[in-house]
Amino acid sequence: MKNYTLPSLILLALSILLFTRCTKDDGSGTVTIQLDHTVAGTALDLEQIKYASAAGHTYSVVNLKYYISEIRLTDKNGFIVSRGNINLYDIQDPSSSRIELTNIPDGDYTQLSFVFGLNEIINVDGGLPNTVDNINMEWPIPGDQGYHYMKFEGRYDSLNTGTLRSYNIHTGATKGNQNYLEISLPINALALRDNDWTINLQMDLNEWLQNPTIFDFVGQEMIMMNQAAQEIIKANGSTVFSIASVEKT
Amino acid sequence: MIIARRTLFLFILLALAACTKNTDGPTDNWTYLPVPYTLDYPDEFPIMSLQQTNPMTVQGVNLGRRLYYDPLLHPQGLHACATCHIQDVAFTSSGEVLPHINLGWNSSFLWNGKIEGSMEDIMLFEVEDFFQSDMTRLEADSLYPRLFYEAFGTRTITSTYTARALAQFFRTMISSNARYDKVFTPGSGEFPTEEEQNGYDIFFTEKGDCFHCHGGILFTDNGFHNNGLDTQPSPLGRSQVTGNPNDLGKFKTPTLRNIALTGPYMHDGRYETLEEVIDFYSEGVKTSPTIDPLMKQAHQGGIHLTAKEKSDLLAFLHTLTDTTFTHNPALSSPF
Secondary structure (H helix, E strand, O other): OOOOOHHHHHHHHHHHHHHHHHHHOOOEEEEEEEEEEEEOOEEOOOOOOOEEOOOOOEEOOOEEEEEEEEEEEEEOOOOEEEEEEEEEEEOOOHHHHEEEEEEEEOEEEEEEEEEEOOOOOOOOOOOOOOOHHHHOOEOOOOOOOOEOOEEEEEEEEHHHOOOEEEEEEEEOOEOOEOOOEEEEEEEEEEEEOOOOEEEEEEEEHHHHHOOOOOOOOOOOOEOOOOHHHHHHHHHHHHHOEEEEEEEEO | OHHHHHHHHHHHHHHHHHHHOOOOOOHHHOOOOOOEOOOOOOOOOOOOOOOOOOOOEHHHHHHHHHHHOOHHHOOOOOOOHHHHOEHHHOOEOOOOOOOOOOHHHOOEEOOOOOEEOOHHHHHHHHHHHHOOOOHHHHHOOOOHHHHHHHHHOOOOOOHHHHHHHHHHHHHOOOOOOOHHHHHOOOOOOOOOOHHHHHHHHHHOOOOOOOHHHHOOOOOOOOOEEOOOOOOOOOOOOHHHHHOOHHHOOOEEOOOOOOHHHOOOEOOOOOEOOHHHHHHHHHHHOOOOOOOOOOOOOHHHOOOOOOHHHHHHHHHHHHOOOOHHHHOOHHHOOOO
16 A cells, blocks of 8 residues: 555546446437327227217228338437438337437437338338338339338228228328428427437327318228329328427436 | 259158168167258248247258158148148148148248247147147157157157257248249249239239238238128137137238139138139128228229229239249158
8 A cells, every 4th residue: 555656546546437437428328219199189099980080980090000210319409310210110019119219429309300101212112121021011003112101091980871991091102202201390308418218209190181181081092092192191291290208218 | 952952852862761771770870960951032032030949951851841741740640731731732722721832931820820939839739739749659660760860969759849840841831933923023034914914903003902911022911801701700710819809700811822723712711713712802892890991892892893804813813823832842742
């Protein structure tokens, strides 16, 4: 002990402190996007014919699958953190509702943006890995390319007459129109400081059927080759998403 | 590749034939030198998932092939897998027998998906529950103890190893060389007939809307659907497994590869011919509370094709017949 001078001991203690701090604090965290689904503000209940569409039909939701890609977080200075992952949500697979964005640098994030669907670079035949899940999303219409962006399927009671019919809102690129959606949502108070956060992102399915244009299932039970219908759904998509909450995890 | 495999197989058979002459000799001269087996399928196919505990080997595949064709798997030796799964008709036979085509890409098996998991899981079910195989019959055989040793390095024959060998062989039962794979692949230099192209357009658009369930390179979505066979949906399908009334009338989507060979059709074999099947989807669909939403025209009985459209669709379906599969010597009986 007598060989050590006080200054060298202080130096040693300081470097240990510094080292400890460096390993503990790498200046980043994970932001998890948790997908949640509602119909007119209430939790989605599959297979139940009980939702009212603006066009006057009672309807159910039976199946829901979609791609979210090109997720970006923007901080208050306009700095953008981009995660190009392609995420396939499948309502039959609860684990697909969590999207983890790792190594997000410390910052005050004020905006969440993403592509609903796939951009034109990815949305070509064979653009995604040949997994069984991706193959099941293929958009094989002759003359078109790529994948379904969304399969939103269910049944409806036509004008409440007791006659059950089916609807398939299948979106994708048709007749040269890409039809994917750019979504940007403001975030309140996501101050990432070497910690993890969760953004609860909500999709209200009823909004696909209204705002600004009422979508009527009748005559539009299938829309893969119907660009006018694709445009209505795309425009209605602007009010489909909202951020329900942002919390430190 | 096929020739190479065939040669290898012949070589092994020869080696085995030489060995059988010495069955009363010591087992010490048995060798466990497994040769890795590489599956051969086009890039467009998904990557087939394999089990780390059961690596594919030439010895394992060949043992599985022998077991597939051997009635010894049956406790009384009455029939083999191949008795009901006949290669000439893409490994099926009459009635409700599902064909053995590209099952290596499946993760749920049988019409109701009762078995979920790996190929090893379904094969274990087949050995232990379906056949109720007696392993002592295999152990008492003059050849199998050596074949199991060469495939797995085991001196004890169990249902697990038997299932693993069968699983390896099943993964090689790949059909990827139909007329479809040539004429609808740009750059192949071969082209569809006008009828086949018309049929393709019906199949792969919402006109016929076949592809949502029977699409992709595997011609199945590996899912379960009520396709509108009955007004009172059958309780014998997926609902039997899940107990969920929303699953009434749902059955596994079979692949349409080799569909012209695999009749009769539907889970109960109710339709003898493909023409009857097309008529059903055109005019015979019945609506019910669990009908799949993809059956958008069920309320009007189906997709209402003209006679010409029906024959075009039929011509397209015939392009899915793969005679290299039904004549593949590597998949034929080794006996």
